[in-house]
Amino acid sequence: MTSIPVQSQNRRPVDRVRAQELTRELLLALGEDPDRDGLQDTPRRFADWWGEFLDHDAGRLDTSFAQEGRYGDFVLLTGIEAWSVCEHHLLPFRLDVSVAYVPDTAVLGLSKLVRHLEARTHALQLQERITHDVAHDLAKAAATDDVAVFTTGEHLCMSMRGVKATAVRSTTMCRLGRTESDPDLAARIERLALPVRL
Secondary structure (H helix, E strand, C coil): CCCCCCCCCCCCCCCHHHHHHHHHHHHHHCCCCCCCCCCCCHHHHHHHHHHHHHCCCCCCCCCEEECCCCCCCCEEEEEEEEEEEECCCCCEEEEEEEEEECCCCEEECHHHHHHHHHHHHCCEECHHHHHHHHHHHHHHHHCCCCEEEEEEEEEHHHHCCCCCCCCCCEEEEEECCHHHHCHHHHHHHHHHHCCCCC
């Protein structure tokens, strides 16, 4: 099995001035006139978008609450939509995400489940890496080994280029602890977490 390298989150901020200059150069290389109506502000807007996307602050990731007694079952969030950019083609991809964990000594604020996802998706990424990293991030934050993350992706690098397969969805999952080893728990989570396709 090939391991997916963990991506460093210690990247430099976007150099918006340089990105704007390079976008202007790209438009010229594509045979466009960057000074024509409709394109004059495009280099600035494009550079600003990259800055907003890549320099995104997911907020506090460390809020958890001590549990009095044991909850005993899993917490599941479904229907989380996230966007990222494919590091191979620099094209966006959209994810439908479900995250589940079995609390041990603490429970996470529900928004933290989404924030951990945001911290990983606002980068040049791979769906597989996002799934793996979010699962491990949540396991650490929740102090539990029992975490599952499911992502179903729609990749523009497949639908707009190459095979141009517009209806294809890719699903990745990372199950840790009992969400993998306990067949009953795994089946109950998966039944609720994965989208139903007709």
